[in-house]
Amino acid sequence: MEGEFVMSKLYKKDFKWDRLDENTYLVTDEETHDIHILNETAFWLYDKCNDKEKNELIKDFLKECRFDDSTMISEAKKDCEEIIEEMIRLNMIYIK
Numbered sequence: 001m002e003g004e005f006v007m008s009k010l011y012k013k014d015f016k017w018d019r020l021d022e023n024t025y026l027v028t029d030e031e032t033h034d035i036h037i038l039n040e041t042a043f044w045l046y047d048k049c050n051d052k053e054k055n056e057l058i059k060d061f062l063k064e065c066r067f068d069d070s071t072m073i074s075e076a077k078k079d080c081e082e083i084i085e086e087m088i089r090l091n092m093i094y095i096k
Helices: 040-048 054-065 070-089
Strands: 010-012 016-021 024-028 035-039 093-095
Touching: 024 040, 035 040, 040 054, 040 070, 054 070, 070 093
Parallel strands: none
Antiparallel strands: 010 093, 016 024, 024 035
C-alpha cells in the first residue's frame, strides 16, 4: 500500500542460555561458540524481543519495571536502546 510505513520487528537467535545467579545469564551460540554474559535487563530484552518493534519492547520493559521518576525512565530507555543495538551488532538478535 502506497504511503504505508511498516516498522521492522526484532527476533532473537535461538541460543542456549543458563542462569548463573540472580542477575547474570550466560548465553551461548553453539554454532559459533560465542559466549555472552548478560545482566538481568539485557536478558529480559533478549528473551522478550521476538516479533516486537524496538519501541514496543522498550515500552514493555519500562512498564514491567514500574519506574515512577521521569529521569529514571529516560535513562532506562536510553540504556535499553544501547543494549538492543549492541545485541544486534553481536548477532544475538536481528531485524526482519
